[in-house]
Amino acid sequence: MNNVFALIDCNNFYASCERIFNPKLENKPVVVLSNNDGCVIARSEEAKKLGIKMGQPYFEIKKMAQAGLVHVASSNFGLYGDLSQRVMTTLQYFTDEIEVYSIDEAFLDLSQIKKSDLTAYGQEIRKTIKQWTGIPVSIGIGPTKTLAKAASKVGKKQKQFNGVVNFYNSSETDQLLNSIEVDDIWGVGRQYGRMLKGFGVKTAGDFKNLKPAWVQKKMTKAGLLTWRELNGESLIEQSSGLEKPKSISSSRSFRQPVKSQKELEALIASYTARTAEKLRGDEMLAGEITVYIMTNRFDRENFYANSAKIKLPSPTSYSPDLIFWSQKALSKIYLEGLSYKKAGVYLSGLSNKNCIQSNIFIDEKRDNKKERLMRCLDHLNCRFGNNTIRSAAENFWGVSFLEQHFKSPNYTTWWSDLPKVKTG
DNA sequence: TCTGGGGTCCTAGGACCC
């Protein structure tokens, strides 16, 4: 049977989210900033036309913002996550065969739809999502995921398609592939893009016509996979969504540099607590913990970055134990007198909670007690908001390290803005 | 002055063994 994939891709997702509850922003340039209002992570079409780049630091566009030429929003991931769920729920109205690929993208398996109806079906999906959620989307349809992705790129750029491009058996496909820049292909990033352009391979069409042996040699296995997919061979299947993560991390850049070990310890403890919470949410245990710290990476001369990995004596998801080891790791790499700009915690060697080999040295009673304690903590933090209960080692200044000057209200989860319940 | 966060996979090369 023939595969039919559709990629649903929300247009400029974060910027579109900001618009939904602030209609004055319609047709105006909008950008969304990263944590600490550091740099641009989303732009509306109008903002792109102003020449604002992805990843551009805020200070470079500050003048424009202050002159009212562009609306600036701090990131509000609570809002975006909630609107994402609404989009995904809407998709379920059309099919159960959904793979949520990222916060703003989903692959649908439409092999059950009659080939001649695909484009109309796509239009119906697009219209419904806009009506029900307010989010504009582009839809690409094709016999492989890579082609569906490419089709959605065309849909974003060429307005005559009204947001839905169908590569399935389309006679125009090759011509449209020639309109896609080579580094806009899914699987071809900056490095390979530069390399390919150096060889005169400028568009997706050029790439598709390369010799596979050459692609394999220059771009190894992954590059060849992309080439085969672009040539119509479906190799990347729908994923079930039941896969467990292989690693979990938490990190932050600081607006103000951090010098003291005490402060770093507190920050590392809170990142560790966050990773541990995610870990328990996935019903997993960690076998290794890595802590890393770094100074300002744009100051090349004085740049210091280091990390320390510790193999845990036995796999665990117990926050206090993980925090204990995180502090040990930090003490191995901390250097006095430096101004740190970023720190993070990385859990790896993950295993399923229920299929861990029992270890004769583990006291089972004590372990059950730890598990109950963590369940209780997770429950309270879920019920009353994050950080209601936390380890004394964690950063008790809370979010004071975060600067967000332009944050929109949590329109859809307003209760998360209510005052927190005081606990002792 | 001010530059995001969270992931996956692949490969080259070193360590070690026979």
Place this chain on the structure above:
DNA sequence: TCTGGGGTCCTAGGACCC
């Protein structure tokens, strides 16, 4: 002590994704 080849395992780093 030196020489040589082949195999496996591990890890750091680099590519990619959103």
